[in-house]
Amino acid sequence: MTLVIKKVNEEKLREFKAEAIRRGLxxxxxxxxxxDLWLNKVKDNDEREANNKVFERMRAEIFSKYKDKYVVIAQGRFIGAYDKIESVQEVLKGLNVSHAIVFNPSKDIREEGEWLGGSLLP
Structure with missing residues (x-):
């Protein structure tokens, strides 16, 4: 396919070409x-936003209903609440996600964390 792009910053294009050559591409x-990188970043940001919206919408319920559980929010929805972090690992292995919120309301909120691309996996 032939592609014509107008009004591209020439200096950036020169840098881009030079880097491609340095990498043998x-x-x-x-x-x-x-x-691909840009599309993945957009997808990641969309997924992150969706997960954060679900968390904010469910915040009161999470704190009242799932005090001693690990809550998992991914793919823009509540996935479940689990007793053990190992259960969370298994669930996340089965999902094709780039971002998930794993939260245990019984712990200090400053310990809240996110699972990013396998950081919980051995």
């Missing part, structure tokens, strides 16, 4: 990689 290969 053709310009089209480098552009495809850049597009």
């Amino acid at each position: 053709t310009l089209s290969e480098a552009l495809e990689q850049a597009i």
Whole structure:
């Protein structure tokens, strides 16, 4: 496919081409990689926003109903509440997610964390 792009910053384009050459890539290969990275970042941000909205909407319920459980929010929805972190690991292994909220309301809120691409996995 032939692609024509107008009004591209020439200095940025020169840097992009030079970096592609340094990495042993053709310009089209480098552009495809850049597009993939950008699309994945957009998807990650959308997923993160959706998860955060669910958490905020469910905040009161989470604190009252799931005090000693690990709550998992992923894919823009409540996945479940689990007694053990190992159960959370198994659930997250089965989901194709780039972002998930894992939260235990019985712990100090400053210990709240996120699972990012396998950080809970051995």
